[in-house]
Amino acid sequence: MGSGTREIIYEFLKEHQIKKLNNIVTLNSTEAIKNYLNHSDTFALLSIHAINEDLVANKLKIIDIKNVTIERWFYFVSRTGYQSNVMDYFEKFAKNNYNF
Numbered sequence: 001m002g003s004g005t006r007e008i009i010y011e012f013l014k015e016h017q018i019k020k021l022n023n024i025v026t027l028n029s030t031e032a033i034k035n036y037l038n039h040s041d042t043f044a045l046l047s048i049h050a051i052n053e054d055l056v057a058n059k060l061k062i063i064d065i066k067n068v069t070i071e072r073w074f075y076f077v078s079r080t081g082y083q084s085n086v087m088d089y090f091e092k093f094a095k096n097n098y099n100f
Helices: 005-015 030-038 048-056 085-097
Strands: none
Touching: 030 048
16 A cells, blocks of 8 residues: 555544454555455455556455545645646546546
């Protein structure tokens, strides 16, 4: 779980007073976690965006946890005073397609 995902999950667990999970292994990249899942009978917490292709290919599936939502925020960052047409296009695309 890279890019802050682990911290978000730890904060969620702390906030909901969940003190212990049965951790089998800790991996530091999304690809490593997905590979592990493909060869085991375990579960993992991953961003839905990280597994989109795996869902389409029917390699992984989502298991909803009742009344649990973990949100993560993303920001657009660009150089001050300049934004290319490609960046404008990408920003509009992301906002229109990904509920930003």
